[in-house]
Amino acid sequence: MKLIIGLGNPGVKYEGTRHNAGFMVMDAISKKLDVAINKKKFEGSYVKTKIGNEDVILLKPETYMNNSGFSVRACMDFFKISREDILLIYDDLDTPVGSIRLKTKGSAGGHNGVKSVISCVMGEEFDRIRVGIGRNPQINIIDYVLTRFRADELDDLNHAVEQAANAAILAIKQGFPKAMNRYNVKPKKPKVKKEEKEQKDFYTTNAQDEIFRVEDQEKTN
Numbered sequence: 015m016k017l018i019i020g021l022g023n024p025g026v027k028y029e030g031t032r033h034n035a036g037f038m039v040m041d042a043i044s045k046k047l048d049v050a051i052n053k054k055k056f057e058g059s060y061v062k063t064k065i066g067n068e069d070v071i072l073l074k075p076e077t078y079m080n081n082s083g084f085s086v087r088a089c090m091d092f093f094k095i096s097r098e099d100i101l102l103i104y105d106d107l108d109t110p111v112g113s114i115r116l117k118t119k120g121s122a123g124g125h126n127g128v129k130s131v132i133s134c135v136m137g138e139e140f141d142r143i144r145v146g147i148g149r150n151p152q153i154n155i156i157d158y159v160l161t162r163f164r165a166d167e168l169d170d171l172n173h174a175v176e177q178a179a180n181a182a183i184l185a186i187k188q189g190f191p192k193a194m195n196r197y198n199v200k201p202k203k204p205k206v207k208k209e210e211k212e213q214k215d216f217y218t219t220n221a222q223d224e225i226f227r228v229e230d231q232e233k234t235n
Contacts, residue, residue, distance in 0.1 A: 015069045016071070017095045018071070018186075020040030021127040030162045032159050036103045036104040039175050040074050046179055049072070056085050058076045080130055082127040083130035083131040083133055097139060100140045101143065102143070103142070106125070107148070108123070109146030111147060111148045112146060115143075116143050117141070143182060180197070
């Protein structure tokens with residue numbers, strides 16, 4: 015039996031926030047499998063289903079992010095699931111919006127929800143899918159992860175959520191290495207606004223104080 019966990023915070027207040035990317039992926043997985051994650055137990059919501067021939071538990075802890083591990087541990091103990099059979103899905107500041115990263119183990123990387131899970135399952139050796147939420151150096155991290163995605167990020171976000179859901183299902187059906195090979199691609203480059211692309215660069219020479227306009231190389235070739 016496998017256990018897929020998506021991290022987030024419960025309640026309407028946190029819906030659509032960056033820290034709830036894990037919940038978004040769980041909702042996408044449940045939709046693809048045509049099941050509802052609506053049974054209450056383990057201090058969270060869960061459902062037992064199948065992916066291929068494998069029995070799978072889908073779990074959304076409702077302990078709030080920093081105590082997610084308690085819900086995970088309770089579910090693992092009840093269904094007798096080992097640490098090596100869990101797949102954790104969560105938001106990642108170091109991955110740009112629109113990209114996902116798959117890893118087989120690692121530290122919490124400053125993510126308190128992951129830190130709680132590592133503590134409660136007593137180890138870092140479990141599969142994980144990180145969903146990019148990007149960074150904003152002008153906003154404190156604690157505040158930033160609780161902001162909602164901007165309108166111009168939604169297409170990229172939806173793409174990443176879809177990819178993460180597909181990766182999770184493939185990982186159960188064909189193994190995590192197969193999912194890594196397929197979905198670990200180079201992070202998407204940040205979009206450049208059209209006006210920035212068309213902008214000309216102007217330089218002033220020290221000798222003659224003349225202004226030279228440097229045309230876009232693509233236009234002069």
